[in-house]
Amino acid sequence: MHEWFIEPREYARHEQRRGRRFAFTHLTPARTALVVVDMVPFFVAENPYCRSIVPNINRIADALRGAGGTVAWVLPAVTERTALDDEFYGPEVAEVFRASGGTGPLPERLWSGFAPHDDDLFTEKSAASAFFPGRCALPELLEQRGIDTVLITGTVTNVCCESSARDAKTLGYRVIMVADANAARRDQDHNAALHTVYRTFGDVRPTDDVLGLIAAA
Template identity: 40%
Template sequence: MHRVFIPEEVIAQVEAQRGKVNRYESISGPNTALLVIDLQNVFMLPGMPIEVPATRGIVPNVNRLADAVRKAGGRVIWVKMSLQGQTDEWSAFFATDPRPSSLAELQPGSQGFELHAALDVRPEDTILVKKRFSAFIQGSSDVDQVLRAAGVDTIVIAGTVTNVCCESSARDAMMLNYRVVFVADATAALSDAEHNATLVNMVRVFADVRRTDEVIEILSRSRA
């Protein structure tokens, strides 16, 4: 798990700007969805082409969050990345970063595409597929429609990669008027530096940065 570090000067600047660091002191369980981003074998199994070793350490926290959100009456959504048919649609990216082994493992039916076996995925949960780093960008997935139809206004972000798909999804969700909670110890990147750079971006503008225990405590208060 990452050593979480947000510089004191950032905290001070955020407090001076808006009077507090954390944006949300309450979360309505029935209006909340946990979005677990890309915890697929391709990122989690040793030796996979885009392995992120830190993902394996966040699984207990992700499962705890999922349990807490369900108990609070919220939704758990497992988001999977697919690159099927994307080399043409996303040609500007793949022309300079072809990644053939990653492409092969992010095709439906491959081992890499599947969710990791240690995740506590329940029958009542939702599994969605996205085609871009952000789940919310137009044409990537139907997550926005699913959330709005369910009356969701608050999104809790967990998963990987912190500074790629998690950050992209959090930014776009905030811009679409969702309340975003970014869980510092339930997201994973390739390095502490990359992980913490995203946390700085989140706390400054895009999300309420919390730890797993804090999110669970806030959700439990909503049930009282």
């Protein structure tokens, strides 16, 4: 598990601004979605940080479903390689990333440690962010369910998860990044993303805090 933290000066900054540490002191489960980003074998199998967050994602999913909320699984889409991809990554790596989400029915592409439910949402994204217009159907799917709050989890913290948190805030969602249900390659990468999200885009809370918010609703 990552050794995560938010610097005391950042907590103090927000406490001075708004009179409390966290922006969102309550949530409505029926208007809340757990967004699980890119938890597929390509990313999870070789990264112990990813494997360590599976139980926390499952805990939140079970609690939120039980309270009437939504669980949304977002997987990488199989995309066409572009000249830009080849130029940026190199042809071999570009091809690996292009197919990183696997093929077949979406529920079967998930890491084996999950047991999705029939009422869960499944969608693919063809960009880093699950909320970038035109690159993922997630915003439209959440709008249909009246969602106003998103709990961001998954991998990689500082790439697809942070990108999703930023764009979700831009689209008007209340964003909570779950600190111990996101995973990166290194603690410093993980914590840099948490710092950015807490400072500008949303709250950063551990799983136990999120479960408390669900239970208190």
